[in-house]
Amino acid sequence: MDRVRWCSDDFQRRVGVGPAEETVVVQQNGVCLYDGGRRIGFDNGLLSLTTHRLLWVGRPNSGESFIALPLVAVLNATMEAGGGGFLRNRTPKIVLHLLTQPALETALLALPHTLPWIDRWRKNAGGDAYAVVSSSAEDHIKLGFAAGGEKNFWRALEETLKAKPWAVTVASARIHGGPGIAGIERQQAARAHATDARLEGAFEDLNKLISQAKEMVTLSHTLAHRTREAKGGELTNDETAELRATMLSMGVEDEEERGGTARMSLTVGFGSFHTQLAHQISNLLTPILSEMENGPQSKYRHMGAGCIDLASAYCRINRALGMQLVSPEDVLKACRLLERERLPLRMKKFPSGLLV
Incomplete structure (x- = not known):
C-alpha cells in the first residue's frame, strides 16, 4: 500500500489535457482494500477505474480525500473468486501485482508526457508524505467486491491495461x-x-x-x-550403488555418506580453492565413471566407457554444487590438478582439442 497515495478533491479535477487527459471507464460501490491479504480499514468505498489510475473514496460526493494508484504500477491483475460451500461468505477479489515504489517512480518519469498528479509519487517532490502507509513488504494489493460487479470491473481493467492510454505518444507534442x-x-x-x-x-x-x-x-x-x-x-551393495549413482546424476550426494549434507561443499580443507575443487570433482565423477565401465547394463553406457567430456562434467559439477556455482575456467584448472593430487581421475586432450 506504499504505492497508493492520498489525493485531494481539487487534485482529482486536474486530470490534464491532450495525451494526459483522464476519463472514467467504470465505477463500483462496496469495494474494500487489502494490503496483501490484510484488511486495513478501507471498506465499502467507491472504486473508480480511469484511463490512468484507480481511485477509491470512502464517501462519494462528501469532499473527503481519496486515494489513487497509477495503472502503470500494475504488473498484472488476476481474479480470486468468492468461496462456495463452507466459504460461501468469502468476498470475491481482484489481485493487483505491483511494481516496487522505486520502479514505479522510474516508470512514471519514463512516460512520454507529464501527468498533473505525478509529483505524489516522486520522492524528491515530497511524495512519500502522501503514502497511505509509510512502507509495505507486500508486492500486491487486493480489491474486495462485497457488492458484486467484480467480473465487469476486471474485464474493463484488463482492457485498459492492454491499451495503456497513459503511454500514448502524440507526434504533435x-x-x-x-x-x-x-x-x-x-x-x-x-x-x-x-x-x-x-x-x-x-x-x-x-x-x-x-x-x-x-x-x-x-x-x-x-x-x-x-x-x-x-x-x-x-540395502545390498548393488542397491546402494544404484541409488547413489541416481542421486549423483541429479546433483545430490547421499545423505549418509555426507553426514546429512545434501550438496557438495568447498569447505573441506585440502588447500587452495582449485585443489579443493579437484577433490570434489573426483568424489562426484568417480562413482559415475566406474558405473560406465559395468558394461551394456550401465545406465551411462551412452556416454562412453569410463570417460566423460569436460562440458558434461562441468554441468554435473555445478548441479551438485547447488548455489556454489563455479566457472568453466575454475573447473579446467581443477582438472589439471587431478594427476598432481594423485586422484583416480585424469584429464586427457585429444588432437582434435576435445577434453575428457
Whole structure:
C-alpha cells in the first residue's frame, strides 16, 4: 500500500489535457482494500477505474480525500473468486501485482508526457508524505467486491491495461523538432524502467528455479529413506550403488555418506580453492565413471566407457554444487590438478582439442 497515495478533491479535477487527459471507464460501490491479504480499514468505498489510475473514496460526493494508484504500477491483475460451500461468505477479489515504489517512480518519469498528479509519487517532490502507509513488504494489493460487479470491473481493467492510454505518444507534442533536455531525460528514464522490469522478471524466475531445486533435493532424500524402509533394513551393495549413482546424476550426494549434507561443499580443507575443487570433482565423477565401465547394463553406457567430456562434467559439477556455482575456467584448472593430487581421475586432450 506504499504505492497508493492520498489525493485531494481539487487534485482529482486536474486530470490534464491532450495525451494526459483522464476519463472514467467504470465505477463500483462496496469495494474494500487489502494490503496483501490484510484488511486495513478501507471498506465499502467507491472504486473508480480511469484511463490512468484507480481511485477509491470512502464517501462519494462528501469532499473527503481519496486515494489513487497509477495503472502503470500494475504488473498484472488476476481474479480470486468468492468461496462456495463452507466459504460461501468469502468476498470475491481482484489481485493487483505491483511494481516496487522505486520502479514505479522510474516508470512514471519514463512516460512520454507529464501527468498533473505525478509529483505524489516522486520522492524528491515530497511524495512519500502522501503514502497511505509509510512502507509495505507486500508486492500486491487486493480489491474486495462485497457488492458484486467484480467480473465487469476486471474485464474493463484488463482492457485498459492492454491499451495503456497513459503511454500514448502524440507526434504533435514534440516541440521544435528535437527532443531537447526533457526528451533525453525521458529516454534515460524509459531505459531505466525497461531495465527494472527485466531485473524484476529475472529475479522472479530465479526464485522459482531455487524453489524447484529445493523440491528436487527433498524428493531425492525422500526416495532414499523410502527405499531403505521398503527393504526393512540395510540395502545390498548393488542397491546402494544404484541409488547413489541416481542421486549423483541429479546433483545430490547421499545423505549418509555426507553426514546429512545434501550438496557438495568447498569447505573441506585440502588447500587452495582449485585443489579443493579437484577433490570434489573426483568424489562426484568417480562413482559415475566406474558405473560406465559395468558394461551394456550401465545406465551411462551412452556416454562412453569410463570417460566423460569436460562440458558434461562441468554441468554435473555445478548441479551438485547447488548455489556454489563455479566457472568453466575454475573447473579446467581443477582438472589439471587431478594427476598432481594423485586422484583416480585424469584429464586427457585429444588432437582434435576435445577434453575428457
